[in-house]
Amino acid sequence: MPDPTPTPAANASSSTPHAATVEFDHVTKTYDPRAAKAGAPGAVNDLSLSIPAGRICVLVGPSGCGKTTSLKMVNRLIEPTKGRILLDGVDVATRDVTELRRGIGYVIQQTGLFPHQTIEDNVATVPRLLGWPKARQKERAQELLGVVGLDPSRYARRYPAQLSGGERQRVGVARALAADPPVMLMDEPFGAVDPIVRERLQNEFLRLQEQLAKTILFVTHDIDEAIKLGDVVAVFRDGGIVEQFAPPAEILAAPASEFVARFVGADRGLKRLSLTRVNDVELGHAPTARAGDGAADARERTRRNELPYLLLLDAEDRPIGWVDEARLPAEGQLGDRLVSATSPLLDRRTTLKDALSMLLDADVQIGVVVDRRGAYRGIITVEQIAGFTRETAREAQVRADAATG
Ligand SMILES: Nc1ncnc2c1ncn2[C@@H]1O[C@H](COP(=O)(O)OP(=O)(O)OP(=O)(O)O)[C@@H](O)[C@H]1O
Ligand SMILES: [Mg+2]
Structure with a gap:
């Protein structure tokens, strides 16, 4: 199983907050403390970011720059070496892990669907863990398949191997949404699909977010995706260091460093046009x-x-x-x-x-x-x-x- 912890999340009662602020407060992660003593940079170094409730924050940067590590510290799949992560002002380290994860939807980098379960059962993973009645699990799974644009009558009974890469990614998103968590962590959720499907998934995602208004940490290494989806974008370089944290228009108009300028590309003027509407x-x-x-x-x-x-x-x-x-x-x-x-x-x-x-x-x-x-x-x-x-x-x-x- 690629990941043992798919999206435990709160039950969808009306008391569930629909968004929460997420704050990284001087967070450092060093996997190898000995290398760190010798002066090697950690995977994430002194990361401070503050993400308002209901917004999409995109973490973007080259491979190995610490994006996945940063996400996994939010739901405590990885514990920081130093610093704190706060959800609605509460340090996640002080919270019960199971209860914490109930409020955080997680879409992992390679979807991680359970191959021997049907699509419907995959989507209902968290409701099942939470002991919802069978009928309600089924109902919720069907509803969410509809939300991500997969007709339940065609897809619910199939197995992951019988879906295309893009369809599997949608199922991953549906599964993460199953218990209506206020915070979503999405690690390259559209990474494995061709540009046309990717564009469609992005548009559906933005439409969905208009209704859901969740706080979303979204990881990608694609700057165009970051610009399109982010309310704010954190541009990382190696060693989990944020070079710029700003709305996309500002990053394009005024890159904070040489690195950011190179990362956003020479066509940033044109890219900016895609952010402005008539x-x-x-x-x-x-x-x-x-x-x-x-x-x-x-x-x-x-x-x-x-x-x-x-x-x-x-x-x-x-x-x-x-x-x-x-x-x-x-x-x-x-x-x-x-x-x-x-x-x-x-x-x-x-x-x-x-x-x-x-x-x-x-x-x-x-x-x-x-x-x-x-x-x-x-x-x-x-x-x-x-x-x-x-x-x-x-x-x-x-x-x-x-x-x-
Ligand atoms: N469990 C681990 N033990 C030791 N080093 C690790 C571990 N996980 C990740 N790393 C290292 O930490 C750094 C950051 O890894 P991370 O997975 O956060 O990168 P990423 O930005 O998500 O990259 P990608 O875009 O390739 O997914 C990398 O140098 C990686 O080799
Ligand atoms: Mg990664």
Whole structure:
């Protein structure tokens, strides 16, 4: 068995807190005390982190830098050599181990499903340990399989070997959630799947967290995953030393050291765009008119505007397309046949990275932003996106400088 302690967790009574703060207070772990005396660095050195309740903290760094060790000290699979870990202000060392682990869901690095148990029994591991009635165990297992997107009627009776790697990882997540623990430790939960499945699992995970709002310590060595999932990110280097602990936008805009800069990569400007949504940018405006409006006035307004196009809208204000200024007639009414180009429609949730890549491919490099009903809200241009990133980089640098004094 890869791990003897899968996720004991509290029963899902309403008194269970749904999130807790997690704090590392000068935590050091040296596996080999003799090497440590000789001056070798430990697996984790003087780690201090404070993670607010209900947030995702991603621990990211190269292999062997102490990520798994840090996680395992939270549920006391490993005891620190020095320092304390506090859950909601209480030192975990003072708590009964079994009771402590009931409140901590744990997804281990290689899923660690029990091969001779069905998927349903795997998911119900903790409820079974807690002695829940059979029917309630089953019900909970089925519910959670649904939550992680595995149809219970298809998966519940199968065995782990009959699932794909990505499906097994979802079962691992379902098992960790089984008793609704306020804290989740997730060690590379999406490590073993291809990029497309990984992306889907990440999106589902974020959606799930919107409802669950648990405190999650999430380990990865993939910086893109860290940026996408973390509310805060701790960038580790060898010897369990944190080089930077900050929200992803700040790490990208103002890496605290050479190491962090290299780790986040030369494309950090582009990565930052994936953190910002159209919603966060002040939109520009194009001259607009509705099909059927008088051409003379529309032409006059377009002339006065710096854009050489007019955006034609339908009766519900939904964009039809761009009319070239040169093609606007001096009189008569505007109609669809004047439209010579369209450009990508964006909504408030589109990331600037997606917006930019759509714009670079479009006939007219102006993104048209629409609301939920598809009605015109404003425009966004490549220049605006570039300006926005320059501005936020400056702001983040100022904040980082202020923080380091
Ligand atoms: N039980 C152990 N005894 C001795 N050394 C250990 C033990 N477990 C881990 N280590 C060492 O401690 C360091 C940190 O290991 P850890 O498993 O925390 O790394 P990690 O960041 O999770 O790496 P990976 O990304 O490869 O999973 C490594 O140098 C590892 O060899
Ligand atoms: Mg590890």
